[in-house]
Amino acid sequence: MSETEPTTTDAAELSRRPGRRRGRDDGKFGRYGGQYVPEALMPAIEELTDAYERYVLENEDGFMDEFRERLADFGGRPTPLQRAERLSERYDREVYLKREDLLHGGAHKLNNALGQVLLAKYMGKERIVAETGAGQHGTATAMAAAHLDVPCEIYMGERDINRQRPNVFRMKLNGAEVNPVTAGRGTLKEAISETMRDWATTVENTHYVIGSVVGPHPFPVMVRDFQAVISEEARAQSIEKTGDLPTDVVACAGGGSNTMGSFAAFVDDESVALHAIEAGGSTLEVDEEAGVAPNSASLFAGEEGVLHGARTKLLQDSDGQIMESHSVSSGLDYAGVGPELAYLVDEGRVTPVAVDDDDALEGFHRLSNTEGIIPALETAHAFGYLEEHAADLGERVVVTVSGRGDKDLDAAIEETDKRDVAGAPDMSMFTGGI
Amino acid sequence: MPATGNSEALAAAFADGPAYVPYLAVGDPDYDASLEYVEALDRGGADVIELGLPFSEPIAEGPTIQGAVVRSLEGGMTPDRFFAFVEDLDVEAPLVCMTYYNLIYQYGDGDGPRDFVEKAAEVGLEGFVVPDLPAEEADPLREACDEFGLDLVFIVAPTTTGDRLERIMSRVSGYVYVQARLGTTGAKSDVADSTTESLDRLREYDVPKAVGFGISTGEHAERIVAGGADGIIVGSALVDIVAEGVEADLSTEAVADRLESLSRELKAGAERGYAARTEAAESR
Numbered sequence: 076m077s078e079t080e081p082t083t084t085d086a087a088e089l090s091r092r093p094g095r096r097r098g099r100d101d102g103k104f105g106r107y108g109g110q111y112v113p114e115a116l117m118p119a120i121e122e123l124t125d126a127y128e129r130y131v132l133e134n135e136d137g138f139m140d141e142f143r144e145r146l147a148d149f150g151g152r153p154t155p156l157q158r159a160e161r162l163s164e165r166y167d168r169e170v171y172l173k174r175e176d177l178l179h180g181g182a183h184k185l186n187n188a189l190g191q192v193l194l195a196k197y198m199g200k201e202r203i204v205a206e207t208g209a210g211q212h213g214t215a216t217a218m219a220a221a222h223l224d225v226p227c228e229i230y231m232g233e234r235d236i237n238r239q240r241p242n243v244f245r246m247k248l249n250g251a252e253v254n255p256v257t258a259g260r261g262t263l264k265e266a267i268s269e270t271m272r273d274w275a276t277t278v279e280n281t282h283y284v285i286g287s288v289v290g291p292h293p294f295p296v297m298v299r300d301f302q303a304v305i306s307e308e309a310r311a312q313s314i315e316k317t318g319d320l321p322t323d324v325v326a327c328a329g330g331g332s333n334t335m336g337s338f339a340a341f342v343d344d345e346s347v348a349l350h351a352i353e354a355g356g357s358t359l360e361v362d363e364e365a366g367v368a369p370n371s372a373s374l375f376a377g378e379e380g381v382l383h384g385a386r387t388k389l390l391q392d393s394d395g396q397i398m399e400s401h402s403v404s405s406g407l408d409y410a411g412v413g414p415e416l417a418y419l420v421d422e423g424r425v426t427p428v429a430v431d432d433d434d435a436l437e438g439f440h441r442l443s444n445t446e447g448i449i450p451a452l453e454t455a456h457a458f459g460y461l462e463e464h465a466a467d468l469g470e471r472v473v474v475t476v477s478g479r480g481d482k483d484l485d486a487a488i489e490e491t492d493k494r495d496v497a498g499a500p501d502m503s504m505f506t507g508g509i
Numbered sequence: 510m511p512a513t514g515n516s517e518a519l520a521a522a523f524a525d526g527p528a529y530v531p532y533l534a535v536g537d538p539d540y541d542a543s544l545e546y547v548e549a550l551d552r553g554g555a556d557v558i559e560l561g562l563p564f565s566e567p568i569a570e571g572p573t574i575q576g577a578v579v580r581s582l583e584g585g586m587t588p589d590r591f592f593a594f595v596e597d598l599d600v601e602a603p604l605v606c607m608t609y610y611n612l613i614y615q616y617g618d619g620d621g622p623r624d625f626v627e628k629a630a631e632v633g634l635e636g637f638v639v640p641d642l643p644a645e646e647a648d649p650l651r652e653a654c655d656e657f658g659l660d661l662v663f664i665v666a667p668t669t670t671g672d673r674l675e676r677i678m679s680r681v682s683g684y685v686y687v688q689a690r691l692g693t694t695g696a697k698s699d700v701a702d703s704t705t706e707s708l709d710r711l712r713e714y715d716v717p718k719a720v721g722f723g724i725s726t727g728e729h730a731e732r733i734v735a736g737g738a739d740g741i742i743v744g745s746a747l748v749d750i751v752a753e754g755v756e757a758d759l760s761t762e763a764v765a766d767r768l769e770s771l772s773r774e775l776k777a778g779a780e781r782g783y784a785a786r787t788e789a790a791e792s793r
Contacts, residue, residue, distance in 0.1 A: 113640050258575060275568075
């Protein structure tokens, strides 16, 4: 594992870092990306772009060295690339799991949160704000802020707060303030809007730790670069364990930070097929009248538009009003997606696939009882995909386990009760006893 | 871009004394009441009226205007109904559309701002304010505005200086929207000191400067205009009246009367400020 341990990163090595050439100076990916934000935020975004270029790209003041050291010591990196024995047998090909569920906090989110909170310190910012959907980014940001001793406020939709109470408690345990957002349907989309409003007021001393590869430039490239450690490790680990690159990489996609992190180092490896698994929800049909898309499949079913600072693929009605998305997993429940992913899909480099709630839930149970890993419901979509499409894949498949499922147990029990799920535990004898 | 802009009506609104520029979200709380409310602003002395076309993710708005956006969208407001509304209005003041870029971009063939601008020109709008469209991304809209003879207003924030200010001022026309303080829209009990600094930075540019964000009383209006503003933009204080009307179930007429009366107060305040400024200049 020696090549995956943090090493001193010099500028030459940084310049070879995968993925980075795709974000040009203006933050455009083909037609996508850009900086569609209120004027009051533009100076902050220019300041952040400058800081990103100096600290992240050029490793000024040893920023990237400190980041990697903290990811190792505080975060527990590198995470393993584990061969999944039962799944390999079941699908008659080698299935490897990139275990981001073993990162501190139980999800890949810490990679980005730690990077941005550290960057905020280097920039001299005194306060952190962040949005959260499922609560995973909020808890990761709260942990990173506590670790680096920076005051932190998290905006979270009221509906998500009700769905994810343990995560609210975790954030507060780490000393963060949690502000409920009541606008709209009270999910991630509204939380992002509200955090942008806070930032527009406090921009002079505050950094906005955005939770995914979305938003105005430089957020999409910066978050990708912090998350790219997933695929940098996986690529080296695959070569070490199998002597070769994987044939396929499979990762779930909401906003796309797990997806871009899992893909970044493989984008230039043309032999590696990249599969972005989106939440198909209950159906891909949309209800224009009610403004509701009962899915979160913006890559698969979305149209080009402008939301939260970037031009990207969106779930929207024909007028351009943003739809309310839906997924069984609140972490995928977002009407947009990172602009670079939208671009890679248009270019044919990434294949988007929608997996519905039912298949995701079966994937959740299958991984739990065959491999002893309870995945996040977000991650479970990737395993729903594998069950349906394994025969289309090559002989070495890497699936990113983006997070663990402890946070989702209440939702999993509730959703399992509604269905006849293959392999689900029979809880009937315990009814009333819990 | 000539500082006077494309629209003669907008230029005229700022040519002679201070301009009172009120804002309301169109369709709040419903189409018919909203017509009455906008016409009340006109009777109250509006020199330009900013008509908000509600977008589902209004990231630059505070709670007051967010509330208006929700009421209007729930009432079924769409871009096409917005254009019909503009045609139905009976007002003298020139009209400017304030909305977010996605709605402008998606209109018509969904492939750029031109269709929206063409339709806006057809129904008689004079210009646009687009809070999530910085100068860097604005060239397609700027070109469409020039093609159809409309103006494009940009917002200058307290944080806007140096090259950014240059970039904005080389693309703005009609008037420049001077954001009086950081943050989102919303009425305040006082107005910020940063306004004076912003106006100072803009002094050398030959385009009308209208100050907004937080103005809610005639006294605010007076002070802002005395400090050098060519106009005042008032949104949340007016939307608050509409919201109170909804909450207290007031008649459309009663709400319209209150809108007209606050408009008169604001306009009178702006004129007092202008007189004081003119007097000070003459006595110098």
